[in-house]
Amino acid sequence: MLRPRVIPCLLVRNGGLVKTVRFSDAKYVGDPINAVKIFNEKEADELIVLDIDATSEGADLDFRMIANLAVECRMPLCYGGGVKTVDQARKIIGLGVEKVAISSAAVENPGLVSSIADEIGSQSVVVVLDVKKRLPSADYEVWTHNGRKCTGLSPIEMAKRAESLGAGEIVVNSIDHDGQMKGYDLELATRVRHAINLPMTMLGGAGSLADIGHLISACGVVGAAAGSLFVFKGTYKAVLINYPSASQREELISSALGDRLFQ
Amino acid sequence: MITIANYGLGNILAFANVYKRLNVEVSIAENADDLKAASKLILPGVGAFDHAMTLLDRSGMRKTLDDLVLGKFVPVLGVCVGMQILARSSDEGRLPGLGWIEGQVKSFRSLDLSETPPLPHMGWNDVRPVSSNKLFAHLESGARFYFLHSYYFNCDRDEDVLAVSSYGTDFSCAVNARNIFGVQFHPEKSHHYGSRLLKNFAEL
Numbered sequence: 001m002l003r004p005r006v007i008p009c010l011l012v013r014n015g016g017l018v019k020t021v022r023f024s025d026a027k028y029v030g031d032p033i034n035a036v037k038i039f040n041e042k043e044a045d046e047l048i049v050l051d052i053d054a055t056s057e058g059a060d061l062d063f064r065m066i067a068n069l070a071v072e073c074r075m076p077l078c079y080g081g082g083v084k085t086v087d088q089a090r091k092i093i094g095l096g097v098e099k100v101a102i103s104s105a106a107v108e109n110p111g112l113v114s115s116i117a118d119e120i121g122s123q124s125v126v127v128v129l130d131v132k133k134r135l136p137s138a139d140y141e142v143w144t145h146n147g148r149k150c151t152g153l154s155p156i157e158m159a160k161r162a163e164s165l166g167a168g169e170i171v172v173n174s175i176d177h178d179g180q181m182k183g184y185d186l187e188l189a190t191r192v193r194h195a196i197n198l199p200m201t202m203l204g205g206a207g208s209l210a211d212i213g214h215l216i217s218a219c220g221v222v223g224a225a226a227g228s229l230f231v232f233k234g235t236y237k238a239v240l241i242n243y244p245s246a247s248q249r250e251e252l253i254s255s256a257l258g259d260r261l262f263q
Numbered sequence: 264m265i266t267i268a269n270y271g272l273g274n275i276l277a278f279a280n281v282y283k284r285l286n287v288e289v290s291i292a293e294n295a296d297d298l299k300a301a302s303k304l305i306l307p308g309v310g311a312f313d314h315a316m317t318l319l320d321r322s323g324m325r326k327t328l329d330d331l332v333l334g335k336f337v338p339v340l341g342v343c344v345g346m347q348i349l350a351r352s353s354d355e356g357r358l359p360g361l362g363w364i365e366g367q368v369k370s371f372r373s374l375d376l377s378e379t380p381p382l383p384h385m386g387w388n389d390v391r392p393v394s395s396n397k398l399f400a401h402l403e404s405g406a407r408f409y410f411l412h413s414y415y416f417n418c419d420r421d422e423d424v425l426a427v428s429s430y431g432t433d434f435s436c437a438v439n440a441r442n443i444f445g446v447q448f449h450p451e452k453s454h455h456y457g458s459r460l461l462k463n464f465a466e467l
């Protein structure tokens with residue numbers, strides 16, 4: 001049985017681990033390598049690391065940090081942030097990263113998704129869509145450059161397009177729900193889930209294991225990624241890297257999925 | 264000495280780190296000469312079939328690998344695309360594979376399934392050994408490994424299938440003929456299950 005994936009998502013800025021709220025107010029929460037070591041011990045399903053400076057600052061990629069993460073990480077690793085070329089993607093995979101996430105560049109230049117997939121294989125190409133609800137119409141729109149540029153494009157159409165271009169996974173990141181810890185945007189999740197036949201991961205909003213359960217109930221076998229949930233503890237958001245045990249995850253998944261498994 | 268063939272693909276250091284933690288002597292081969300001290304070989308891989316074969320040809324290691332594996336029967340473990348290139352050919356590419364194990368690599372999309380599951384097959388799935396064998400020794404039932412692929416190894420001979428997994432259908436996720444082993448999943452990224460399998464390979 002293929003299991004839903006419970007995925008810590010680490011945001012990195014200037015080499016330090018940070019956590020944001022609605023893509024702002026980045027709070028320093030520690031050292032990324034240290035966090036990776038803790039998630040190794042807890043046997044996390046997978047890890048996403050996003051360098052949030054790399055795109056918005058136009059800086060070159062911090063290959064040294066990526067290499068250090070890849071060496072330390074004993075679980076599959078997805079790196080994203082500032083990837084704009086096939087060469088960069090090839091180099092990242094060469095450093096021992098399993099998946100490369102592209103965001104702004106995939107939206108601005110969809111052909112890049114195909115070129116990267118041809119080189120490193122579709123299974124390693126992840127397209128991240130940062131999504132915000134437009135008010136009052138409540139239409140969903142894709143934003144780029146760390147939530148500063150609105151493209152006006154629909155995430156549903158973008159997800160379908162990424163699939164046809166050879167993406168291997170779609171990560172849907174809700175800007176409105178980021179850091180809120182009040183649950184995923186389940187409407188957005190189910191709409192994208194029904195539009196594509198690719199693995200999908202939701203990010204933004206998880207505040208408890210129950211929230212992950214609700215996402216799995218709504219979408220079936222899905223990736224449930226979270227930042228705040230796995231780096232903070234308690235009402236005052238004390239920094240404490242944490243992750244559910246194997247038996248907690250088993251229980252969560254079996255009660256949320258029921259009999260809807262992909263055998 | 265476990266020697267990891269670095270032909271430019273796959274997480275070489277992840278394998279090396281697992282073996283260091285297990286206190287097993289390990290080396291990374293950058294060229295044909297480096298391969299010669301190997302008592303066991305690992306052929307890693309991430310990516311597309313033709314890309315893997317092209318890089319392997321370019322590495323200059325191909326002939327030495329053939330000599331070691333087919334002539335001297337040095338045990339070899341292919342991982343992910345490193346497993347798929349053990350086959351004759353693949354739906355994914357045009358280049359011939361190494362042809363060390365009789366079989367072809369097929370796409371899940373070529374299967375006549377009532378409902379095609381989302382592809383690639385990505386995440387943690389159960390692996391069921393079809394008979395007791397040393398590679399899967401001491402792995403409790405319910406052992407699971409991390410998969411990331413859209414193609415699978417289709418053996419010509421049933422007896423070459425070592426373990427199966429299910430995704431829309433049953434498929435062979437571990438293969439073995441003589442001294443040649445292959446696993447579709449990533450033991451180097453599968454926590455304690457993967458370490459156990461890599462330890463078993465070292466102890467063959």
